[in-house]
């Protein structure tokens with residue numbers, strides 16, 4: 001057992017202290033002991049957060065796939081790397097060994113090369129949760145191409161925006177993707193997206209659903225044909241530690257999503273470190289993270305963290321509600337899952353169902369539970385603890401972000417204490433702090449403020465693809481010298497953190513980050529819409545939901561305007577962004593300088609009308625009355 005995997009509270013205290021006193025030694029020792037490098041670094045860390053300028057393991061050479069695959073083959077070649085559980089429970093599950101993973105990734109890598117992909121190219125992956133998605137991600141890493149995975153629930157417009165932003169030359173997709181009893185027409189959506197993407201030369205299409213699709217001659221090829229032709233040997237490209245590994249888009253406060261850039265060395269080191277510590281993975285454990293690889297959770301804790309640790313990771317193609325709301329528990333029983341990691345929104349929706357859907361399954365294999373993506377409320381925590389963990393499983397409430405690359409604040413399963421609704425303590429190596437609105441750091445002890453991280457860690461995002469200026473402005477200018485998370489948090493007198501939610505214009509709906517500005521832009525495209533303001537409001541299952549206030553040109557709209565707006569948002573951005581409530585109003589409250597007072601609209605949407613604050617300074621205080629009366 002590595003001495004970097006914490007086994008007791010006292011070891012945590014000791015390691016935390018060492019990690020703060022000498023971070024370079026801490027990370028340098030861990031990186032040296034635990035990975036296969038082609039060449040060692042010249043320097044562990046160089047940084048200047050005012051630029052920001054961040055380099056970890058500069059001068060080192062590696063390929064992350066050699067760490068996720070090749071180095072395991074001598075001892076674990078026949079161990080299962082991936083258990084694939086298909087959408088349809090009657091379709092056979094696959095157990096893919098590390099030997100098979102090696103061959104399949106190499107074949108996929110050669111398939112990519114044969115279709116024009118090379119080191120440094122950006123490859124868009126728009127695929128369902130099949131093993132080929134994991135092969136594709138690792139194949140890109142194998143040849144030094146930069147993957148940009150776009151969640152297969154996004155619309156054609158969102159897909160084309162992302163392809164264009166990163167100027168991808170190859171797109172990997174499937175004819176369709178199974179989701180419960182539906183099929184998402186991925187190739188059709190891709191075709192629509194590519195009408196406005198000039199950079200794309202090749203589209204490789206996996207046949208998953210036998211859907212009838214169009215293939216464009218010269219551009220589109222079938223995955224299965226190309227894969228069959230490819231050799232199963234492919235040398236790993238030797239990468240610099242600071243070369244880009246991937247781009248992953250996340251919502252921003254302005255309309256445009258941000259392409260967060262992660263690099264090879266630091267990301268590998270930290271996802272491995274956090275995976276092994278937080279979940280206390282032991283040889284032979286079956287680990288299941290229910291996220292989609294289209295999100296950071298899937299990147300770090302389905303693919304890179306578990307595979308670099310030589311773990312067995314479950315990939316589930318389907319949805320929790322198909323064929324019924326007992327599916328998660330059926331899969332836990334079927335594959336004897338030991339570690340289960342999911343989102344609070346899933347727990348809340350499953351907790352509303354008849355408990356027989358849980359109790360008919362044997363969940364005794366479970367030893368650790370986890371949550372991610374949003375705060376978990378006490379009721380959901382209790383249900384998870386009582387009905388799934390049967391009071392015997394630690395629950396790790398893991399706080400982190402696309403930008404942080406890996407889990408930052410969490411309990412360590414069975415080692416440090418978990419406290420319901422608290423993410424609790426930073427992992428060794430992570431230095432959080434709370435800031436007040438004037439930019440002062442709040443001294444230790446019980447405090448509430450804006451959550452920042454005041455020292456670099458290996459998997460921090462390095463930039464926003466193509467826009468370093470925006471990266472600096474979004475994360476490093478608010479509190480100079482510190483990384484600003486955009487979240488608010490409380491800290492108790494023992495140093496435990498409780499995340500209170502976003503303090504910017506991002507709303508977390510069912511665990512998905514949605515930018516309100518992006519949704520407003522989509523709504524404003526409607527020909528009758530003059531203006532809109534989008535806010536989040538508390539929702540029992542989704543955590544938050546979207547409330548849109550809309551004014552119409554000349555106050556004229558049709559009877560179906562609400563549905564039209566919902567459809568438009570769904571079509572433009574994807575169904576997850578659809579507003580739950582729409583209120584048509586003749587005006588929006590504004591400051592004298594013309595800025596929409598979202599603070600008031602948030603309060604009205606949340607039904608907190610008794611403390612709207614001072615509205616007398618508004619340009620149009622009379623419209624507040626109308627907004628309150630018209631609340632839906």
Ligand code: WTA
Pocket residue numbers: 250295296297371372373374375376397398399400401402403423485486487499501502508511512513
């Ligand atoms: C929120 C997901 C409370 C938070 C890994 C953060 C959480 C945003 C938690 C990042 C948690 C994530 N408790 N809030 N355990 N985990 N969040 O980029 O607001 O999709 O800033 O990364 O989710 O979402 P993202």
